[in-house]
Amino acid sequence: MTDSVDFLPPDSAGSARRVFLKQLAAASSSLPLGKALAGGSATAMLLQSADATAAPSGKPVINTVYGYQSFGPDEAAFVEAMLNIMCPADHLTPGGVDCGLAIYIDRQLAGSFGQGARRYAAGPFLQGAAQCGPQLPLTPEQYFKAGVAEADRAAQRLYGQLFDVLTPQQGDAFLQQLAAGRVAGEQLDLAEWFNSLVYPLFAEACFADPLYGGNVGMVFWKMIGYPGLPATHALDVVQYLGKPYPGAANPKSIADFS
Amino acid sequence: MKTRASKTVVIVGGGLTAGLIARQLTAKGVEVLVLERGGDHSKGPESSLPNQRDELRWAVRQGLIQDWSRETYTLRHQHNQTALPVRWMESFLPGQGLGGAGNHWNGHLWRWAEYDPQLRSHYLHRYGKQAIPADMPLQDWGVTYAQLEPYHDLFEKLFGVSGQAGNIGGKKLPGGNPFEAPRSGPYPQAPLQVLESGLVFKQACEQLGYHAFPQAAANSSGAYTNPDGQKLGQCQYCGHCERFICEANAKGSPQVLLYPMLRERKSFEVRLNTQVLGLRYDAAGKRATAVHCLDLLTGEEYEQPAEVIVLAAFTMSNTQLLLHSKIGKPYDPVSNTGVVGKNFCYQVNAGVDLFFKDKWFNPFLASGSTQMVIDEFNNDNFDHSGLGFLGGATIQAYQFSGRPIKGRRVPDGTPRWGTAWKQANADWYAHSMTLGIEGSCYPHRGNYLSLDPTYRDAYGRPLIRMTFDFRDNEQKMAAFLSNKMMEIARHCGADKVGSLQGLVTPFDSRLYQTTHIVGGTIMGETPHDSVVSPHLQHWDAHNLFVVGASVYPHNSGYNPTGPLGALALRLGDDLQRYLQRPGRL
The missing domain is CATH 3.50.50.60 (FAD/NAD(P)-binding domain)
Structure with missing residues (x-):
């Protein structure tokens, strides 16, 4: 593993939001943070001009859940920037944060998954064959956060800036290099961290039932044509053999039957 | 006590x-x-x-x-290694x-x-006295x-099994498995609906002279009452079966x-x-x-x-x-x-994805057993003389679910995120299918279970230690069967044939393969x-x-x-x- 990220020109203007959030957090930690300043809605406001898939009303359905249970401000900034790179606002979906992907990951880490439920946690913790799976004395939440901190330091080392203020092009290149094992971590294997923990959470955030906070408006189900519930298809399987299934355009989720 | x-x-x-x-x-x-x-x-x-x-x-x-x-x-792969605990198992699911x-x-039966x-x-x-290696x-x-x-x-x-018999009392029946062991009677229920992926596979197999048949399954093709008076409803092809x-x-x-x-x-x-x-x-x-x-x-x-x-x-x-x-x-x-x-034995798997611009597979319209299968290259259903391995596998076009977190296919070279990733998912989700092999795994002297000397369960008992890998025989068999599968894949008429997803070695606990240990x-x-x-x-x-x-x-x-x-x-x-x-x- 080498530290050979291709350098892209740093974006000096990009740090403004992060600095502002930090100053605000320091100066007024007891004050309620207005919705417009919490991570999700900032990009939501930016999105108004973006070309996103529109709901029937013409406006894209976006995340309306604010406030994190697990992430601190730096972690939120990293994760939001990452998700808006991995899921940019485009003709297919709104940006990742507006799709609820950050809320999804935050809630998973704060919940039983993040706390290591049903995962064998007894020591000793020895390193060995990768095929045995990760051998770290960390819960998934702790592992996620340790990786964010190391990745952020790697970004600073390579670009002179924290990850969330890189341009989208720089951030994307950084993630590509990290996933490919070309960004050395300090104590962690950052490629393993990204590929075994972060990436699966990203895919789940996109495609799990909206019940868990991601896939807002079933935007990813609509994108691929997954019809969701109730999925009683005994007749459909005959009628739509080899033909488009009309229900795929209008999926239903658990909430629609609850 | x-x-x-x-x-x-x-x-x-x-x-x-x-x-x-x-x-x-x-x-x-x-x-x-x-x-x-x-x-x-x-x-x-x-x-x-x-x-x-x-x-x-x-x-x-x-x-x-x-x-x-x-x-x-x-888990360890060789008996001279130190085993480590699998902290979250994916490969098989008790x-x-x-x-x-x-x-x-x-529900495959x-x-x-x-x-x-x-x-x-x-x-x-x-094959004679030398047929079986000393370590098997x-x-x-x-x-x-x-x-x-x-x-x-x-x-x-x-269990109200749905299927098409291929051999009743030694009489071969069209549409069933010609290699089936002789049955005393037909299956209790008609086979499951054959899906578009199965029809594509069947046609390719016919070109090659193989006999594809629908998987026999304990997924009920109709409403059924068993000899005990217990009832099964009709399968809804909901795509939420395994797990x-x-x-x-x-x-x-x-x-x-x-x-x-x-x-x-x-x-x-x-x-x-x-x-x-x-x-x-x-x-x-x-x-x-x-x-x-x-x-x-x-x-x-x-x-x-x-x-x-x-x-x-x-x-x-x-x-x-x-x-x-x-x-x-x-x-x-x-x-x-x-x-x-x-x-201690496992099972051999490999697969390949196929992409068709103009065919609708609707992967979510599926049961846990909707697949068409051939048995020509399984076990000793074919001549192993000179092949250097024993055993074999079924080859099948399986479509069990369109569940979107784990059940999407994208062509080789698709980026892992970004607009191009989303576009590939949108383009191919309903237009792709998969072929797979599921093969034998014969015993090897070095594959076994024992008590781990270090790690214990929540009740203080030593964990079971797996010493296991896919050995030479299974690797050769997987390569042979993968070639047969890829030949069928090329006869399916796909716009894009994915690259072979071959048997993963060494054995990897992080990948679901089968629960058939x-x-x-x-x-x-x-x-x-x-x-x-x-x-x-x-x-x-x-x-x-x-x-x-x-x-x-x-x-x-x-x-x-x-x-x-x-x-x-x-x-x-x-x-x-x-x-x-x-x-x-």
Whole structure:
């Protein structure tokens, strides 16, 4: 593993939001943070001009859940920037944060998954064959956060800036290099961290039932044509053999039957 | 520790085999107690709409699977390595709760090849004395397919199996499997609907001269009432089968077809949330005297004596209970002595994705068993002369689900995120299909189960240690079968054929492959080479019986449930004989 990220020109203007959030957090930690300043809605406001898939009303359905249970401000900034790179606002979906992907990951880490439920946690913790799976004395939440901190330091080392203020092009290149094992971590294997923990959470955030906070408006189900519930298809399987299934355009989720 | 009142038959594990044994015994009024570590899933969100359709909860987070924080396994590939615990297992998925893995299985139901129970003799007869490598301890089971056939027939009727017979009484039938072992009658129900992916596959196979047939399955193609009066609903092709409980009661499961009926019978009792920690063994008397239990709701430990004890837990647990209770001699690969833990086998997998711009596969319109299969290159259904390996695999076009977290296909070279990734998912989700192989895994002297010297479970017992890898024979077989599969793939008329996703070596616990692990408490004709007799009776404790895939001395290129059901029903009948006159069967 080498530290050979291709350098892209740093974006000096990009740090403004992060600095502002930090100053605000320091100066007024007891004050309620207005919705417009919490991570999700900032990009939501930016999105108004973006070309996103529109709901029937013409406006894209976006995340309306604010406030994190697990992430601190730096972690939120990293994760939001990452998700808006991995899921940019485009003709297919709104940006990742507006799709609820950050809320999804935050809630998973704060919940039983993040706390290591049903995962064998007894020591000793020895390193060995990768095929045995990760051998770290960390819960998934702790592992996620340790990786964010190391990745952020790697970004600073390579670009002179924290990850969330890189341009989208720089951030994307950084993630590509990290996933490919070309960004050395300090104590962690950052490629393993990204590929075994972060990436699966990203895919789940996109495609799990909206019940868990991601896939807002079933935007990813609509994108691929997954019809969701109730999925009683005994007749459909005959009628739509080899033909488009009309229900795929209008999926239903658990909430629609609850 | 308290000792509870003795029972006639105590069965460890409340899954498929326990239910079938109990059916035979309680029909004759024999007292049966089933001990199950998990609870009852039949009334929860896992069994009801809408939450049954939650891919994240049940499939990704393994909501019905063994709690790895309590019991897991350690893994190493060679016996001179240090094993590490698998902290979150993906490669195979034992169940937890009444019904066991029979709740979350896909429903594929195979009878194995007629020669499978005599596989060693078969290979020696066909290819000569040098046919079987010295490090491949294949052995005959000591029972024949013909002896098991009536039990296969009963099991298929009880579970309402849907399928197309290929061989009734030696007469080959069009549309079925020409390699099928002879059946006494047709399947109880018509086969499942053949999907577009199956039609594409069938056409390609016909060009190549192969005979594709629909998978026989315990997914009910219609409404069905079994010989016990238990009912199955019609399969809804909902795509939530494997890793899920069927809320429509359309999947043959012990929780649907056996336990509700058994609980109405006076001589039957099931104790849920009861962890079995070990067995009490009287080595001098060659008897297992009691089961050491832990009530997981109250924390109470007690001994449960019994006249007969049956181990009917998952493969790994059956082996662990014998090793931990020091019953039988543990297998040692260096000295090649001992039997408990021997012949641990898995299964061989490979696959390829196909992409068609103009075909609609609708992957979400599927049951857990909607696949078309060929059997031409399975086991010894083809000539192995000069090939340098034994065994084989089915090749199939499978379509079991369009669940979107795990069930999407994108062409080679697609980025892993970003607009191009999203576009590829949008373009190909409904327009792609997969071919796969599922193949045999023959025993190897170096593949076995033992007790780990370092890591312990939540109850303080040593974890089971897997020493396993896909050895030379399996790697060669996988390469041969992968070539055959890719040839079919190229005949399917796809716009894009993905690259081969070959057998992953070394064995990797992080990838789901199959839950079909076998061996560890193998059956055979002598105490020298087996843990249990052909009647599944322990050689060192005549009132102790073991049933499950742990008794298979090899794994075939078929799912293991068919012979499992047949062996369990036969054991139920054998135990009636045993109780009348306890001794060696």
